[in-house]
Amino acid sequence: MEMSVGKIVGQMGEGEWGQVHNFGDLVVVISFAGGAEAGREALTRIRELQHGEGLEKAVTAVMGEFGAEVGVVAVVATRVFVAGKLKTWVRRNGGKQGWLANQGVLVSNIEDGLTLTMGNERFWGCVPEGMVRTMTDAEELGAVVHGGERGRGAVGAIIKFKLQITNINSNLNDKIQIQKPERTQWWGGVRMPSIKYQVPRTPKIKPIWAGVGFLVLFAILVGGGAMWKKEIERRRSGIDEKIETIKQKFDEAKGLAGLNPVRSRELLDEVQSGISELRGIKGIAEIENEIEGVREEAMGVRRPEAEELVDLGLVRDGMTGEKMVMAEGSLRILADEGRVVEVGLKSGNGKVVAQVSEGKLYVLGNQVQIPIDKGWKEIKDTETWAGNIYLLDTDEIWVYRSNEKKDEWLDEKQDLGKSMAIDGSIWILKCPISNVQCSILKFTRGVKEMEMEIEGGDVIYTSDETDKLYVLGEGKVMVYKKTGEYESQYIFDQAKEATGMIADEQNEKLYLLSGAKIWEIGL
Template sequence: MSYSAFESAPVINGRSHDFWCQNLITKNILATVASFGSNSLLQGKGFLDALQEWETNLPLTLRQFKNGLLNLSSKFPEINCTIVLFLDKEVLLGVLGQGAIFIKRDKKSGWLMQKEGVILGKLKNHDRLLLFSGDWWKKLPKLYLISALTNSDIYDGAQDLLLNLHRQDLNTTASGLLVKISNNQNTAIKLSKFKSIRKLPQKIFSKIKLLYKPKIALLGFLLIALVVAIILGIYKNFQNQSQAKFSDKLNQISHAVSEGTNLIDLNPIRARELLAQAVADLKQEAQTKHTKEESKVIEDNLTKAIDGYERALNKFTITPEIFFDFNLVKQGAHAAGWFNFEDNLWITDKVNHLIYILNITKKSAKIFSGDEKLSQSISAVGTSQENYVLIDSIYQIGNDGKLKEVILKDEKWGNIVNMYFYGGNLYLLDTLNNQIWKYIRTETGFSEIRNYLTQDTQVDLASATKLAINGSVWVSGGTQMFKFAQGVKELWQIQGLPESLGDKLLIFTSDNVKNVYILDKLQNRIIQTDKDGAYLSQYAWKEKYEITDFMVSESLGKILLLVGDKIYSIEIK
């Protein structure tokens, strides 16, 4: 959808010499800003001026948005800001400093963000958002938030939120925005209250029938009855306390299950966190002794939590389909590996001593070069203007397909297993020397050999097989994956992956995709994460394919697998 229509209402309470707040509303930007400290006014106004400049140069990707906020944070360290950027069909949401975003969609509601960070997603007609800057939202019950978002008039909803703030005697400063997407008629939300399973303690009435008239017998009987009553009372009190404690805990878990289920489509990462914790808590609770009714409640909630968690994992079982057959270009073709630039693939065929170029958009291929030397080719790379192949040395491939040696084999080379072309420069992966060699483009050709990895970067690349570059340099192979920035190793790992990785791993990413994709050959699957490593989804297949390489075109919505003389495709969901 296009985000051309939205309404907003301010939620502002109290300004002082050390607190300043303001909301920014433009065609593409919604932001609520709060600043604390003696310099709050200057900080706040300076921040708003800088933020308004975004209107003419709006961040279009998650990385640009994150870097933009980090840049603002370095200039205005006292600022808290929660911001929404409306792109063509998506929105960027961000929290700088302290802040949060609460959403209501149809009959579902929950937190999208509760800490500093950025996310990318889509909003729908009738969605309502509460943007908070600062931490004052932590003092409000969730019921107040839902009530404000349910009000048919967003301005009345904003006032109700402030009134509830005062009703709780919360003498606090507040800065926020209530936002309604589109101007269509709202649908009121009906709260589904949890049914309490706590049983009220029943009063115990006991009738004592005297059997003995003697005073001694009567006193003894009364004494025994008193002791029994005390024991029963202590037991009943203990039982009631246990039931109350169980009810409170189960209500908290049930709330987490409900919130996690509601967030599956809105924020699957947060949904998985909530549901995974709920599953662990319920399994632990199931190990303790409970009544039959309590055990049934635990079992029902556990089933819901597991079902929700499985849905939030976005696991798809698919059957790859044939995308292209190289036998249409050369009978008996055998593709060994490839390199992609934009919509083109450079494919090496050692068996037939050939290099093919395939345009994946048009599904058209041709033989680009043929030479006996290509039987020993390692990698072919190229762009629309220049092409290179790594054999014993590095050769440039002319438009006529002929090879010209441009970089002689260097004495520093060990075992070169892959070559990559990025930004006009050539990168060689050397598994013997645990190094990535770099050749920089010059006016006359290429520079002398240089180390890409710094001297302090010690890493074992013995099992590495593949390079990928998107500004950072990624190396994969065996059970290892590495990420480097300016020659220094960065900590990168998949967060939230339900099963551990297997062997024969390959990574794909580039400037043309916004995510990272990992081929796990051992377990017949491809895992999708964002650039920071947060798990998003995975695609698995039952058949066994001898996959030599893979790539992703998010513009086509396809994952392509290279298998012998064919390319198979998987639709990205």
């Protein structure tokens, strides 16, 4: 007899937990308001009480202790037992099907093709009776559960039984052999004189291969014993159960990658931890091959093809850009040798529009030049907002409300970063140790309001017309919500050498300045 279990677990809300666990002879469908640790405890409790007090008492106890919705299907010899309070749909071979009338009863003998579909209240809330009549595949019902908000918190299982039928050879002649009685001849009772003679025999020579064969047999027996011992140790250590848990979490992570990427990433971290613990154990190779692809989906990784918008080398031979801003439907680039270039977004044509004077700092946003001030330490970045000019220094943000008079903007001096963006608040990218360990600081009216750690970066971008934060660095553009949560990332070759970035969410475009070229990708 073979039993297959198809698992269907919907997206879980905050503080919710659900799972379908297969012990081999016992399938548990469970959900409740609690975390994974409490879930593992509930599963262990069911298993322990099953052997001590019986299945019905085990389920009743766990329902009371954890406030859980629980349903179980147990195989006992050639019978199947259902317990718990979950609704169960029974399909028998031949098309007969319907709801199981009473829980906690034996469902007769196991038949070939017997199928049980069990689920919690939310599962049956999004899977109508007409659908379960025609669908017996877990992937099909899983698509229904994951396809909408109604599937949140749904947990169900499809359990199928298949009997192995052995062909019986009905050829009686192969089984019965009739022996005929021997006929005794008349001379059978006459004693004949015996003549003894001996035929010389060739002496037997024992080949050396006999010894070799014995050694091979001995090695096989010893190796087989070691393998059997290893298998026994494997079972005792709970490795099979750990592998089953890893597989279930991985299946859940795949299903949630596009629906709840945060939860999917959490599950993938747990799966990766489990794989590291069981490194070299059979049964997880397929997951090891797939996990990076699923992680990329859950991380929102996109690999777009960048298109060249303009080559500054065509404006002036050998010209390269250092910084870029957007203004009035065009891009302004501060290039080498103090030249300022303007590029039309529609035409892609560029031209030199200004030259930075010696001893002056050019602000691209409003195209003004500020005299170098001895009070500056090291200006890392410049931005404009509401007609004012903001300069990012090592420990201060200077604000110019006119071209020559500066004021301290921060309420207190502190270590700052290397890149700045303004949307009403000021966002600063700070990497005190290296580009790998960075943080984003948010200041409002001179006071630090928020700090969040990120992977790394060189340039930060946002504006009052964008809903998100964009961080360029390490060959990719990371996207964050302004509340601090990671959202997605763009990976493409042109980002590796880029020094400037602008995100135009309204037109779904991202522009990157990399050396002499400006690249464009779709958001």
